[in-house]
Amino acid sequence: xxxxxxxxxxxxxAKEIMDFIAQSETNPxxxxxxxxxxxxxxxxxKILTTLDILGFVTRTGDGKSYRLGMELFRYxxxxxxxxxxxxxxxxxxxxxxxxxxxxxxxxxIAHHQVTLVEKYESPQSVNLKSHIxxxxxxxSSSMGKAMLATLDDNAFANYLEQVKPLQQIAPNTITSAxxxxxxxxxxxxRGYSIDNEENEPDVYCxxxxxxxxxxxxxAFSITTPKYRMSPERQATFxxxxxxxxxxxxxxx
Numbered sequence: 643x644x645x646x647x648x649x650x651x652x653x654x655x656a657k658e659i660m661d662f663i664a665q666s667e668t669n670p671x672x673x674x675x676x677x678x679x680x681x682x683x684x685x686x687x688k689i690l691t692t693l694d695i696l697g698f699v700t701r702t703g704d705g706k707s708y709r710l711g712m713e714l715f716r717y718x719x720x721x722x723x724x725x726x727x728x729x730x731x732x733x734x735x736x737x738x739x740x741x742x743x744x745x746x747x748x749x750x751i752a753h754h755q756v757t758l759v760e761k762y763e764s765p766q767s768v769n770l771k772s773h774i775x776x777x778x779x780x781x782s783s784s785m786g787k788a789m790l791a792t793l794d795d796n797a798f799a800n801y802l803e804q805v806k807p808l809q810q811i812a813p814n815t816i817t818s819a820x821x822x823x824x825x826x827x828x829x830x831x832r833g834y835s836i837d838n839e840e841n842e843p844d845v846y847c848x849x850x851x852x853x854x855x856x857x858x859x860x861a862f863s864i865t866t867p868k869y870r871m872s873p874e875r876q877a878t879f880x881x882x883x884x885x886x887x888x889x890x891x892x893x894x
Contacts, residue, residue, distance in 0.1 A: 655681065656689050656698075660710065663699060669707035669796065700800055709796045712754060712804060718857075719750050727852065727860050728760045730893045734886040735762055735862055741882050742864055747772060747847075749785045750860040754804050756786045759860070772865070781822055782811045784837035784849030785861040790822075791829040792851050792858050798826075814839045834880060839868060846871045848879060850887045854894045862886075 658679045663670060666678075672690065676683040690708060693699040697713030731748055739746045739762040748760040755777040772778070780786030780801070790798065808817040816822045829835045837847040849863040864879050 652689065655685070656693060659686060659689055659693070660698065663708055663710055669702050669709045671707045675708070700803075702796075703799075709800065712797065712800050715751055715797075716753065719752060727894075731760070731852070731860075731862065731890045734889040735760070738762075738862075738864070738882055738886045739764065742866075742879055744864050744866040744870070744879075746862060747785065747865055748860060748862045749783075751780070751789055751858070752777070754780065754801060756780055756783055756789070756861070764866075778841055779805070779809075779811060781805065781808055782815045782837070782841040784835045784841075784847035784863045784865075786849075787822075787826065787829060787835040787837070788849035788851040788861045788863075789858060791826045791835065792853055798823075812839050812841055812843050812845075816840060833884070837863070844868050848876065848883065850883050852887065852890055852894070854891050859894060862890075 658681070659675060662675055662678050666674075670678065672683055672687055675681075675690075676686045679686075690699060694701065694708075694711070697711045699708050700711045701707070702709060727750065728748065735746045735748060743764055743766060745764040746762040747758055748762075749756040749758050751757075756779070757777050758772055758774050761772065761774055778786065780790050790801065793801065802819055806819070808819065808822065809815070810817055816825060825835075833850075835849040837845070837849065839845060841847070844867055845865060846868040847863045847865045849861055851861045852859040862883075864883060
């Protein structure tokens with residue numbers, strides 16, 4: 643069988659560069675990339691500059707090394723959507739809605755925000771501003787923070803660069819990068835996020851990320867008016883949500 647001739651040599655070289663960055667334990671410098679893939683520094687720099695403009699790579703704070711860019715999350719999320727997370731999550735999240743009698747939202751990352759892809763309305767629903775196809779900030783929503791907590795330090799730093807300054811959205815929105823980092827550390831420790839009037843006044847949400855084999859597929863949340871949330875209900879909701887989360891992840 644004849645060997646397939648590749649079209650677009652620069653695309654092949656760009657992939658080699660991104661592969662090298664992805665496989666490096668630390669953010670590599672121009673010199674390290676050039677030596678690692680045996681390509682001249684001038685050629686590597688030209689390709690890196692283009693990739694940087696496109697958002698596929700980004701310079702670190704000191705400007706001397708490179709890491710993969712957040713734009714790759716959009717493509718990665720599209721791949722995840724091809725699995726149709728909605729089909730996989732429909733059964734467990736419908737059951738969770740029935741068990742809690744509260745609204746369940748399902749979202750994915752797109753353009754540094756959460757895009758709502760499915761909503762299971764509560765039988766006692768109140769007028770919430772979220773709607774399918776709508777978006778909200780990662781840093782102010784429970785789904786968003788649950789997903790941010792799965793990012794490594796480099797990806798999170800790049801996210802902050804893209805969205806700073808953090809704007810006040812609701813009474814308790816976190817607007818400090820330091821406070822947000824502390825909140826994400828707590829989320830990783832306990833396994834879920836909380837939005838206590840951070841994205842919308844009088845609304846309380848508990849968020850859970852959907853991750854398998856280090857791939858982030860999305861997140862879901864239990865959303866309720868704050869007056870209906872008590873410590874006892876929250877504890878019950880968390881147990882039920884963790885069961886739904888495990889069922890979805892197992893099916894991915």
